[in-house]
Amino acid sequence: MLAMLLGAAIPVHVASAASGAVPTADAAQIARGAYLAKAADCAGCHTAAPHAKPAGGALIPGVPFAGGLGMASPFGTIYSSNITPDPQAGIGRYNYDDFARALRDGVAPRGKRLYPAMPYPSFARIDDDDMHALYAYFMHGVTPVATPATPTRLPFPFNQRWALMFWDWAFAPTGPFKADARHDAQWNRGAYLVQSLGHCGACHTPRGPAYEERGYTEASLLYLTGGTNDHWFAPNLSGDEGSGLGRISASDVAAFLKHGHGGGLVTFGSMVQVVEDSTQYLNDADLIAIASYLKNLPPRAPNAHFDPRSSAAQQSAQALATGDVERPGAGIYATYCARCHQSTGAGVPQKYPRLAGNPAVLAPQTVSLVRLLVEGGASPNTVDGPDSRKMPPFADKLNNSEIAHVLTFVRSAWGNAAEPVTAHDVSAVRSAIHK
Ligand code: HEC
Ligand code: HEC
Numbered sequence: 001m002l003a004m005l006l007g008a009a010i011p012v013h014v015a016s017a018a019s020g021a022v023p024t025a026d027a028a029q030i031a032r033g034a035y036l037a038k039a040a041d042c043a044g045c046h047t048a049a050p051h052a053k054p055a056g057g058a059l060i061p062g063v064p065f066a067g068g069l070g071m072a073s074p075f076g077t078i079y080s081s082n083i084t085p086d087p088q089a090g091i092g093r094y095n096y097d098d099f100a101r102a103l104r105d106g107v108a109p110r111g112k113r114l115y116p117a118m119p120y121p122s123f124a125r126i127d128d129d130d131m132h133a134l135y136a137y138f139m140h141g142v143t144p145v146a147t148p149a150t151p152t153r154l155p156f157p158f159n160q161r162w163a164l165m166f167w168d169w170a171f172a173p174t175g176p177f178k179a180d181a182r183h184d185a186q187w188n189r190g191a192y193l194v195q196s197l198g199h200c201g202a203c204h205t206p207r208g209p210a211y212e213e214r215g216y217t218e219a220s221l222l223y224l225t226g227g228t229n230d231h232w233f234a235p236n237l238s239g240d241e242g243s244g245l246g247r248i249s250a251s252d253v254a255a256f257l258k259h260g261h262g263g264g265l266v267t268f269g270s271m272v273q274v275v276e277d278s279t280q281y282l283n284d285a286d287l288i289a290i291a292s293y294l295k296n297l298p299p300r301a302p303n304a305h306f307d308p309r310s311s312a313a314q315q316s317a318q319a320l321a322t323g324d325v326e327r328p329g330a331g332i333y334a335t336y337c338a339r340c341h342q343s344t345g346a347g348v349p350q351k352y353p354r355l356a357g358n359p360a361v362l363a364p365q366t367v368s369l370v371r372l373l374v375e376g377g378a379s380p381n382t383v384d385g386p387d388s389r390k391m392p393p394f395a396d397k398l399n400n401s402e403i404a405h406v407l408t409f410v411r412s413a414w415g416n417a418a419e420p421v422t423a424h425d426v427s428a429v430r431s432a433i434h435k
């Protein structure tokens with residue numbers, strides 16, 4: 001895929017080079033731009049979802065970078081732009097300054113203000129070298145596509161793009177990434193990738209009333225402490241021992257980002273696409289840098305506990321053995337879940353996640369857990385990770401109170417200690433996702 005995209009670009013340089021040889025600096029810069037575009041997951045947002053042919057049959061995949069992916073926002077659906085180098089439909093007429101301004105300030109040529117569904121508050125931190133490499137890649141490494149992307153039509157007043165100026169003044173951070181001399185080069189590399197290209201905070205940082213992220217660096221107390229977008233809760237990535245990464249090692253975090261499996265956790269929900277489109281392509285040094293930055297975040301927003309030696313842990317083992325009526329969730333778990341997740345809650349390495357001590361299971365917000373049980377899911381498909389496995393949907397097998405019971409059981413078994421889930425919590429999520 002990469003070779004194909006790069007292949008398309010090389011003739012441009014062959015034609016311009018007198019000797020007929022590809023100027024190596026350019027080819028190398030384009031290749032670096034392609035890597036950075038993976039790190040920033042430009043394709044993930046700028047490629048339309050696969051759609052059905054009118055006549056039926058196999059789904060047609062979206063064309064890379066041609067835009068048209070609809071993104072739910074509190075203001076309505078926002079469609080991503082065509083960012084291929086086509087002069088009319090895409091960004092072919094952008095000069096470098098136009099490109100840098102769109103990415104960093106959210107302002108496209110002729111003053112068109114972009115909605116913050118494009119993560120420009122994070123991309124503001126991309127350094128000049130990386131911005132030049134990205135520009136070289138988008139101009140010379142991507143195949144132009146002449147089809148315009150679906151236009152965004154929000155209702156008044158949200159269709160007044162000029163008004164985003166006030167949002168930008170109030171919320172968008174200014175200025176580039178600044179290295180922190182108190183930390184080593186690896187920490188700083190990780191901080192740079194997480195805060196700029198990786199825009200991890202777009203999902204993992206809670207948002208305020210105007211949809212603004214509540215912080216863009218570790219200096220903010222709420223940075224990366226967990227956020228909900230599109231009915232998925234992205235967990236706390238700080239060092240909290242309950243629902244954060246406190247008990248997960250740096251190498252397990254790196255493996256999770258590489259293959260979607262690490263320390264018994266398996267990627268699900270909106271993180272699956274992040275791993276499939278973006279983090280699996282990062283080199284080991286960058287993955288370890290990200291993991292060590294995250295592992296250095298002080299514990300914040302504590303929630304729930306895991307203590308496998310507690311008396312509650314013993315009781316849940318017993319409830320599973322006897323099908324205790326006091327804990328209706330135990331019986332449901334034994335019938336529907338234990339064959340994959342095991343009666344010990346330990347899961348199966350490289351196949352099924354452990355639920356015992358799993359920080360995502362201990363999260364303060366249970367929207368993701370309910371959504372996964374209702375819809376089912378599939379673990380990521382990566383180039384050299386384990387095979388993708390399915391979690392079946394339970395929408396037709398379990399009613400709202402059964403889903404609440406089994407999740408309450410899972411959140412209180414094997415030493416897990418998190419708040420119960422109610423049938424009302426389940427029905428609220430189901431009506432929001434119309435399932
Ligand atoms: C989280 C989703 C997301 C990611 C990641 C993302 N974009 Fe965007 N981008 C959007 C959306 C949505 C729009 C349209 C915003 C609007 O219409 O106001 C957009 C608009 C743009 C535009 C403006 C085009 C125009 O003239 O309308 C450019 C340029 C752009 N993106 C480039 C990039 C590049 C390069 C990357 C990777 C470095 C990237 N984007 C990553 C969502 C994203
Ligand atoms: C599109 C939204 C989105 C983006 C962007 C995103 N994440 Fe996630 N992430 C999630 C969701 C949802 C989960 C919960 C599901 C799971 O555990 O896989 C998650 C889970 C995780 C976990 C496991 C946490 C746990 O307690 O189980 C890690 C580690 C992680 N993300 C790291 C990152 C990093 C690093 C980035 C940036 C490179 C990132 N994420 C970007 C949505 C996102």
Ligand code: HEC
Nearest residue numbers: 265266267268269336337340352353377378379389390391
């Ligand atoms: C056929 C095997 C299978 C069965 C049965 C099953 N699951 Fe899963 N489960 C999975 C797989 C695979 C994943 C990873 C899903 C993904 O990546 O989208 C998963 C993920 C999860 C997660 C998220 C944890 C994480 O780190 O990924 C929870 C919570 C969960 N399952 C609970 C349950 C419950 C409760 C039941 C019973 C009602 C159940 N599962 C039944 C296979 C199964």
